[in-house]
Amino acid sequence: MKLTTWLKLFVICLTLLSLIICISFFIGMNKDPNNAIDRPENNTQGTLGTIYKQYQGQIYASVPSNGVYKVDQADAQSFRSIADGFQNRQFAVDNKQVYCGNLILPKLDPAQTVSLGNGYISDGKHTFYCANMSEPNQTLGKGTQLYQQLLYAWDLAAKPQTYIYPSFELAPSAQPYRSMLERVIASNGQQTYFAGQLMPQANPNTLRALPKRYNDGDVRDSYVYFADGQHVYYQQHLLDLPDQSDLYSITVDNISQQNYLIAPKQGLAYVDHLAFDPQHGPYRLISTHGAHVLHGLFISQAGVYYYDTQTQRIQRAGDNPFAIGQWNEIAPLIFSNGQETLYVESSERWGSNKNPGLQSRSTHIYQLDESSTGHWQKIATVDHRFGEVWKKGEVFYYFDQLGPTQLIRQTLYRIADPTLVQQLISSEYHPNDIRKLIKSEQLAPVKKQKILTATSTYADASIVIKATLIIFAVLLLLFKLLHKFKLLPQTATDSKPAKFRNPLRASKQRNKP
Template sequence: MNKNIIKLIRITAVIAFLILITFTVSFLLPGREADTNTIDNEGQQIGGIFVRYQDHVYAAVPSNGNYMIKEADAKSFRLVDNSYQNRQFGIDKNNAYCGNLVVKDFNPATAKAIGNSYFTDGKQTCYCSSMSVENEDLSIFSWLSQQSLYGLGIGDKPQTYIYPLAKLEAGPVPYRVILKAEAVTNGTLCYYQGKILPLAHGASLRQISELYNDGDIRESQNYLADGQSVYYKNALLPLQDHPNLQAIVIDGQNQENYLLDPKQGMVYVNDLPFDKQYSPYNILSLNGAHVYHALFLSKHGIFYFDKKKRKVLRFKDNPFDGGNFREIAPLIFSDGHQILYTEASQIWGGNKNPGLKSESTHIYRLDEPTTGNWQKIGMVGGSYGSVWKNGNAYYYFDELGDSQLIPQTIYRITDQHAVAALFAPQIRTDDIRKLVDTGGLLKVKRTELIEVETGFSKGFGEVILIVLAVLTGVLLFLWILRKLGINLKPSIIKD
C-alpha cells in the first residue's frame, strides 16, 4: 500500500480517536457558567424568572435551569409587569426579553402588558408564553454538538427548553385580550397563543365548556368556537360549531385534551379526529386513578390514544358490548351480574437499563364468589375509596390509584377489624397501604380481558446509541487497519 495513503489513514484514525475522547469528556464537564443552585442562592432576585448574578442577568427556563442573557444590561433590567402571568417578560434600557431571548425591534421604553401573555410597545404586539416548552427546533445532532462545545467551555448552553415567542401582524387598531384564554383580537384578526386563528370572528369567539369527573363545568383553555368554526388551540377542526359540543377532562390524564361531538357521535383528541366509520363513541369514564389511557367504547371495539405513537388505536373486543353496565364506583362497572373494572400498571427497567418501559391499562372481570347485589357501606377518608358488601363479604373499592402506591382497584377485606380501620376518622393513605402490606386488604380473584399498552424508550436513548455507534465505528475502523497489516504506532507528524 502507498506510504502516503498509510500516513493519511493513520492521521485520520488519530483524529477520529481524539474527537471521540473529546466528545465523551465534554459531556462530563459542567460548562463554564455557574450552576443553577449557586445563581438562585447567591444572586439577587429581580422578579419573576430573572436573577442578577455577578453583573449578569439570568433567566430560569424550566426544565433546564438558568440561561445567561448576554445582551441584558444588569443595572437597568426589570419586569415589564409584576403579575405572575407576565413574570417571563423583562426589559432594560436597550431591549425587551421573552425569557432569555431578545424580542427584536421592540421598544422597551413603551413596552406594556395587555394580558393573556401578550405585550405591546404601541406599534408592535408579541406573544410570550408564561410556560416553557421543549424546543422542537433543536435537533438531536444540534444538541449533541452544542452540549459538547458547552462542556468544553467554548459554546453556549443548548436551548433545550424555550418560552414560545411570536409577533402578531400589525394593524391600525390595537389588539385587546378576549376570553379567559391566551387569545387577542384587533377586530379583524384573532390569535391564540401567538398563532393566527383562521377565519375566526373575535366578537363571537367563545371557550367551549369543559366537564370534569366531579361534575364541575369550566371553560376550556384549548377548545374555542365562534358559532361557525371550532378550534383546538389555533388548529381549525373539521366540524361545525353547535351548543352541545363538550370538552372533557379525564382525571389525572391531563397530557391530552378531548372534545366530544354528541351530534355526530365523534371524539377528537387534541386536533386529531377518531375514525368516523366506527362512530358513535362513548367515554368509558372520566375517572383516572386506575388508568393510563382514556378509553372510548363503540360497537366496533375499544379505542384509545397512544401518546407515544400519536395515533388512535383499536381493540376489536369490547367486553362492555351487549351488557347494561353502569359505573357503580369510579372505574368499577356492574350489569347486575358481573363486575368489570380497570387497573393500571407500569414496567420499569433495572440498573443496567433504567427508566419507564411501558404503561398499561387493564380491564378485568371480578371472579369472586359474589351475588348480583352490591351494597355500598360508606366512603373511606372522604374520597380515598369506598367499602362495599356483597353477601357476607366486604370489599374496598380504591380511588387513590397507582400514583399513591395503591396498585389494585378492588381489594377483599379480611375481617371486621379491617373494616373498622378503613372507617377510622383520621385514616391516612399510609394506613391503607399498611392494610395492604399486613393482609387486611387482599388481592381479589380476577381474569384479565384486555391490556392496553404504551411502550416508551429512554429520554437519552438516542444519545447513547449515537455515542455507541461512533465508538463502534472507530473500533471497526481500527480492526480493518489491523487486517490490512497497518500498524498504528505512535509517530511524529512532520507536516
C-alpha cells in the same frame, strides 16, 4: 501511508474524540451560572419580573429545563419588568431593547411597550406574544446542539439555547390588539390569535370558551376549546365540526394533559384536535375517573378506542364488553350489570438492567373472577375518600381511589379478614396504612380475567447505552487487530533481548515435540 498507519490514527482519533465529548459535557454541566447565582452568599439581587436576576452587574434569565442564561445586551441600570403577574413574568425592557426570556423581541420600542395581558405586549405599532412557560427549541437540531455544547464547554461559544420562551409576532394592524376571554387570545376585531397563532375565520365578537366538565360535577370554561357560533377550535386549530349549543370538553383524572371534546348530537369525540373516526361512532367515555387509568377509553358498538400518545393515533383496543346488557359505574372505574363485574386498572412495564427504562404503559379492563354471589352493596367510604368498602354476598372488598401514584397498583382488593371492615370505616387511615394492609395481604389481590388492553409502547431507553457499548466494542476490536498484526508499540517485556528472557520458558518451548 500504509493502511495500518491509517487504522492506528483512526483508533487514536476516535478515542480522543470520545474523551473530549465526555469531558466537555462534564465541564458544561458544572459551569452553569445557575450554580453560583442561587447561592445566598453571592448577594444576588431580587427577582426582576419573576424570571430575571442580577448577578455581578449582569442580568440573567431563568429558562426552566436548562438553567439560566445571561441576557448579553441587557443594561442592568435601566432593566425592569413590564408588568406584574405570572402571565408577564417572562417580559422585561431596558432603555434599548424589549426581552422575552433571554432573547430580544425586535422592532419594539421599549419606551412605548406595554402589556396587553395574557402573554401579549405591544408598542402601538408591533405586537408580540411570548409564552410564560419554556419549551424545547425546535429549531435547534441534535447535531447542532452537541456541537454548540462542545464549544460552550471550552468557552468558544455561548450556552446552547435548547429551551426558549416561544414568541410570535402578530400581523401589523391599524386597529389595536386586545387580549380576551382571560385566555392566551388576542384580537384586533378582525384577526384573532391563540398563543400568537392565527385562528382562521374566528369571529372575536362571538368567540367563547366551551364548558369543561369535571367528575365532581363542577363545570368551568375550557382553556383550549372555543367556538364562535359557526366554528369550533382546539387552540388555534379549526376543527371539522360546526358549533352547537351542547358541545363540552371533559378531563380524565391522572391524564389531564390530554384534552377531550364531545359532540353529543353526532356522537363524535376529539382528543386535542384529532377526531375519533366518525364511522365507528357514536362514542362514549366510559369514565372520567382516572386514579387507575393511563388512557381515556371510549366505547362504541364497534369496539373500545383510545389515543396512543406515542404513535399519536387513535387505536382500537378490542371489542366493547359493555355492548350487551345494562352496565352501571357503581364506583369509580368499577362497573356491574347485576351479575358480572368489570373494572379498569393500569400498569407500567419497566426494563431490566440490560434493557432499562420505561417500556410501555397500559390500561386494562378486567372481569372479576371470584365465587362471591349476590348484588353489590356499598358499606362506607374510607376516610379522606381514599377508597370504599363494598360487600358482595358474604365477601367484603376494598375499592381503591388512590392509584399507582400512591403505590397502590390494583383497583380491587378482597378484605381477607371481615373484622378489618370496621377499622377501615371508623379509623383514620393514611396511604401508607393502606399500603401496609396490602403488603400483609389483609387486602388481598382478587382473581380476575383480562378482557382487553390499551397500550402505548415507548422508545427503547437503552439505545444510548447500547450505542456506547458498541463504540467500546469496536475500539476493543481495533486494538486487538492492531496487537495481532504487531502494529502497536512493543512493551518492555516484548523488546527484551533473547538472553534476558526467561530461560525456563525458552527451555520448555525447545522441549516441545
